[in-house]
């Protein structure tokens with residue numbers, strides 16, 4: 273036990289435990305080192321209360337506020353009132369060309385290029401960490417269902433060799 277009553281390995285932290293834990297939590301995020309983590313923690317300490325509250329609500333509600341699009345398995349706003357995601361329900365997009373992607377991150381990477389005007393199918397249509405991937409986890413059945421409608425004329429695979 274350290275001076276603050278915290279666990280071994282945390283003894284050298286000069287900060288109070290909750291502040292130290294916040295820094296450590298930021299450090300688990302990709303691309304965030306100790307310096308940035310500390311900067312973020314101090315920023316939040318000084319930020320207006322409502323700003324901090326808004327951030328904490330967004331974080332805690334994130335997974336619940338998103339659902340999978342029943343057509344393409346992209347993520348979508350649970351409260352959008354739409355039956356499919358913004359891409360699937362866009363009448364200006366070409367439904368005959370479908371890009372098959374591994375995950376939603378790849379979908380949005382392609383979207384950012386602004387060059388593809390067709391639709392997508394997300395194989396790993398899930399928002400939780402990818403574990404125990406079997407045929408059910410890969411949304412292949414949904415993809416086959418989509419091909420049966422005859423609407424798809426071209427399918428482009430944008431997946432890694434393992435998937």
Ligand SMILES: [Zn+2]
Pocket residue numbers: 341342343344345346356357358359360361
């Ligand atoms: Zn969709």
